Amino acid sequence: MSTTRTTTKPRKRTPKAKAPSGQETVHGxxxxxxxxxxxxxxxGIDLSPLTIAYETYGTLDADKANVVLVxxxxxxxxxxxxVHPATGKPGWWDxxxxxxxxxxTERFFVICANVLGGCMGTTGPASENPETGxxxxxxxxxxxxxxxxxxxxxxxxxxxxxTLFAVAGGSMGGMQVxxxxxxxxxxxxxxxxxxxxxxxxxxxxxxxxxxxxAVMADPDWCxxxxxxxxxxxxxxxxxxxxxxxxxxxxxxxxxxxxGRRLQDRDALAFGFDADFQVESYLRxxxxxxxxxxxxxxxxxxxxxxxxFDLAADHGGVLANAFAGTHTRFCIVSFTSDWxxxxxxxxxxxxxxxxxxxxxxxxxxxxxSGHDSFLLDEPELxxxxxxxxxxxxxxxxxxxxxxx
Amino acid sequence: MSTTRTTTKPRKRTPKAKAPSGQETVHGxxxxxxxxxxxxxxxGIDLSPLTIAYETYGTLDADKANVVLVxxxxxxxxxxxxVHPATGKPGWWDxxxxxxxxxxTERFFVICANVLGGCMGTTGPASENPETGxxxxxxxxxxxxxxxxxxxxxxxxxxxxxTLFAVAGGSMGGMQVxxxxxxxxxxxxxxxxxxxxxxxxxxxxxxxxxxxxAVMADPDWCxxxxxxxxxxxxxxxxxxxxxxxxxxxxxxxxxxxxGRRLQDRDALAFGFDADFQVESYLRxxxxxxxxxxxxxxxxxxxxxxxxFDLAADHGGVLANAFAGTHTRFCIVSFTSDWxxxxxxxxxxxxxxxxxxxxxxxxxxxxxSGHDSFLLDEPELxxxxxxxxxxxxxxxxxxxxxxx
Numbered sequence: 001m002s003t004t005r006t007t008t009k010p011r012k013r014t015p016k017a018k019a020p021s022g023q024e025t026v027h028g029x030x031x032x033x034x035x036x037x038x039x040x041x042x043x044g045i046d047l048s049p050l051t052i053a054y055e056t057y058g059t060l061d062a063d064k065a066n067v068v069l070v071x072x073x074x075x076x077x078x079x080x081x082x083v084h085p086a087t088g089k090p091g092w093w094d095x096x097x098x099x100x101x102x103x104x105t106e107r108f109f110v111i112c113a114n115v116l117g118g119c120m121g122t123t124g125p126a127s128e129n130p131e132t133g134x135x136x137x138x139x140x141x142x143x144x145x146x147x148x149x150x151x152x153x154x155x156x157x158x159x160x161x162x163t164l165f166a167v168a169g170g171s172m173g174g175m176q177v178x179x180x181x182x183x184x185x186x187x188x189x190x191x192x193x194x195x196x197x198x199x200x201x202x203x204x205x206x207x208x209x210x211x212x213x214a215v216m217a218d219p220d221w222c223x224x225x226x227x228x229x230x231x232x233x234x235x236x237x238x239x240x241x242x243x244x245x246x247x248x249x250x251x252x253x254x255x256x257x258x259g260r261r262l263q264d265r266d267a268l269a270f271g272f273d274a275d276f277q278v279e280s281y282l283r284x285x286x287x288x289x290x291x292x293x294x295x296x297x298x299x300x301x302x303x304x305x306x307x308f309d310l311a312a313d314h315g316g317v318l319a320n321a322f323a324g325t326h327t328r329f330c331i332v333s334f335t336s337d338w339x340x341x342x343x344x345x346x347x348x349x350x351x352x353x354x355x356x357x358x359x360x361x362x363x364x365x366x367x368s369g370h371d372s373f374l375l376d377e378p379e380l381x382x383x384x385x386x387x388x389x390x391x392x393x394x395x396x397x398x399x400x401x402x403x
Numbered sequence: 404m405s406t407t408r409t410t411t412k413p414r415k416r417t418p419k420a421k422a423p424s425g426q427e428t429v430h431g432x433x434x435x436x437x438x439x440x441x442x443x444x445x446x447g448i449d450l451s452p453l454t455i456a457y458e459t460y461g462t463l464d465a466d467k468a469n470v471v472l473v474x475x476x477x478x479x480x481x482x483x484x485x486v487h488p489a490t491g492k493p494g495w496w497d498x499x500x501x502x503x504x505x506x507x508t509e510r511f512f513v514i515c516a517n518v519l520g521g522c523m524g525t526t527g528p529a530s531e532n533p534e535t536g537x538x539x540x541x542x543x544x545x546x547x548x549x550x551x552x553x554x555x556x557x558x559x560x561x562x563x564x565x566t567l568f569a570v571a572g573g574s575m576g577g578m579q580v581x582x583x584x585x586x587x588x589x590x591x592x593x594x595x596x597x598x599x600x601x602x603x604x605x606x607x608x609x610x611x612x613x614x615x616x617a618v619m620a621d622p623d624w625c626x627x628x629x630x631x632x633x634x635x636x637x638x639x640x641x642x643x644x645x646x647x648x649x650x651x652x653x654x655x656x657x658x659x660x661x662g663r664r665l666q667d668r669d670a671l672a673f674g675f676d677a678d679f680q681v682e683s684y685l686r687x688x689x690x691x692x693x694x695x696x697x698x699x700x701x702x703x704x705x706x707x708x709x710x711f712d713l714a715a716d717h718g719g720v721l722a723n724a725f726a727g728t729h730t731r732f733c734i735v736s737f738t739s740d741w742x743x744x745x746x747x748x749x750x751x752x753x754x755x756x757x758x759x760x761x762x763x764x765x766x767x768x769x770x771s772g773h774d775s776f777l778l779d780e781p782e783l784x785x786x787x788x789x790x791x792x793x794x795x796x797x798x799x800x801x802x803x804x805x806x
Binding site: 239275338 | 445446545612613638646649661671685686710
């Protein structure tokens with residue numbers, strides 16, 4: 001296998017939106033690192049070959065100083081601001097990334113890569129195991145958030161990008177942001193971890209374990225070998241998604257959206273169909289998720305989040321993970337997020353304070369729960385825009401529209 | 404079929420503890436109401452025959468004024484204070500019910516019946532459908548909390564017990580307490596609903612729906628017909644239990660009990676076995692649950708809780724459910740219960756206040772979550788003992804030990 005191979009794959013669906021002037025969007029990019037460029041994983045295994053699929057938005061400036069890396073969450077992907085090829089829906093951070101938006105593609109060159117272990121083009125458990133010629137399945141090594149970040153660093157090296165102006169992301173994306181700032185402090189000028197934590201709690205591990213057990217209980221999972229057997233554990237994965245989806249919302253949001261309202265009926269049906277709107281909604285979430293996500297990837301990525309414990313790698317002291325950092329941080333939490341509550345985000349702030357870092361902290365008042373980072377939250381947009389503007393001034397970047 | 408048949412079944416395991424003096428415990432009692440005594444259900448169906456399995460503790464006094472009805476929760480049963488025949492473990496409320504305990508069996512005659520739709524002897528989906536001679540499965544009618552209470556009232560009528568000195572229970576048991584006080588105000592002197600609500604919230608319906616979908620996704624569920632096919636959906640039911648169990652605890656309790664501690668290992672194993680203690684614990688909860696519980700009962704009882712909405716039956720005004728009541732109430736909530744938080748318990752207090760009822764309210768400070776009503780919570784014991792003592796004085800019952 002050749003050392004490095006870069007391709008721009010044709011997309012299944014051509015996005016209808018034209019790139020606005022000043023913005024260049026390149027879809028379906030991927031790079032493959034060959035056997036002479038293995039990725040050494042935390043588990044001790046050298047992974048090779050390694051393909052990384054990514055999207056870029058905006059234009060890289062001459063001195064490559066305007067790069068923003070966006071890190072996606074558990075079930076996200078590289079399509080942060082471009083139409084998703086499987087669902088046809090707008091990118092998951094379309095409201096944040098684009099011309100004139102908080103992560104302004106008329107100003108910044110935005111990179112978003114599918115994480116290691118994912119299922120949208122980057123090497124993961126559905127990829128071909130070179131030793132067998134068949135999909136890895138459970139022979140894929142267990143990866144960590146640090147491994148994901150190492151893979152992203154390889155991508156940046158390949159693109160000959162030395163430093164990131166900023167790195168931002170929510171939830172598992174926020175874990176990657178923290179890992180970036182800790183492992184490559186000299187490469188990160190500004191970091192914005194949103195609705196995340198420096199380690200996964202017992203309750204969160206518990207919810208993930210329920211999801212994994214739901215997948216593994218499905219006989220069509222075939223001990224992870226479903227690709228080879230022409231099956232898919234859609235029922236188990238749908239149950240996993242339903243359970244997880246409840247945790248992404250808040251009780252208040254569920255009450256506001258659904259309460260005890262009935263679905264397409266005037267009275268209780270005394271049966272097990274979806275009587276209540278909330279049941280119908282969750283079933284829909286489960287059913288649509290399985291169309292776009294690989295069950296084994298779900299196992300691997302939840303495992304990576306469970307394993308995440310930044311302090312554990314630094315003598316149990318989180319501040320040590322950021323010792324001597326010059327990175328500017330903005331930490332964001334949401335008042336109704338019970339998966340990554342303000343308290344665990346604030347723990348990161350305290351560690352950064354102890355490390356003498358520049359850090360600001362924004363707690364956004366909202367009833368929308370953990371998923372708020374994906375939703376219409378003007379306070380989040382203001383915070384992100386303000387933080388990037390301020391950091392850009394400090395970095396000496398041109399103001400928006402000055403190009 | 405004869406009108407009413409009462410039997411005392413031999414138990415699989417004989418309890419080792421002898422009944423203390425003054426306390427008479429009768430195990431394995433059941434009564435069957437024949438076709439001439441059908442139970443009219445909320446769904447409009449007449450259920451017949453109907454068997455109710457129950458346990459009693461203590462001695463009924465001459466004027467039958469010392470009866471305490473204990474109502475069990477979703478996965479509880481009639482073995483409140485006697486050894487469970489399947490698990491060999493002490494009763495689920497053993498710390499509350501017994502000689503000298505808050506529900507003092509030297510003073511009170513305690514009845515605890517398996518709920519309608521349950522799987523420990525009372526008629527439920529695993530019972531024989533008289534029309535087919537096979538287990539009901541999904542042909543069992545969907546029952547409500549009100550139906551459960553109607554069945555209990557039939558049991559009391561059969562025992563020729565007119566009034567209950569008190570009725571107490573937590574969670575789904577608390578729903579039954581509220582339903583008792585609302586439907587039979589003249590039969591209930593004192594009521595203690597614990598960690599419950601007058602209606603199930605959208606989030607709670609959502610969690611129940613996840614559990615049901617987990618059961619139904621198991622091919623061994625066989626559309627509810629697993630008994631006839633010699634199968635059991637143990638994997639699906641275990642997943643349902645794991646998800647539910649997380650909701651019964653609190654984040655603080657999970658952190659205190661498990662944190663991120665590893666299970667029988669010194670380092671992460673980079674695999675999908677239970678690395679963390681919390682995973683091992685949840686798997687154990689799932690595996691042991693399926694040994695003692697019927698999957699279809701789980702569907703029916705969760706559905707009954709979802710359907711519970713006491714105000715809806717009274718013009719949308721909860722206070723109307725208790726209009727003119729003379730019952731004394733003591734409402735109890737737990738600070739760390741996020742399934743039935745203090746706020747929804749307090750809503751019941753407010754409705755009782757509006758109805759002019761005698762009501763006291765105790766919020767117990769604990770980090771143990773919803774399951775606190777089953778755990779060692781001295782404040783709960785004190786509240787229950789004090790409430791019953793005070794009500795007994797008002798009722799003119801003999802003090803403990805005066806017999």
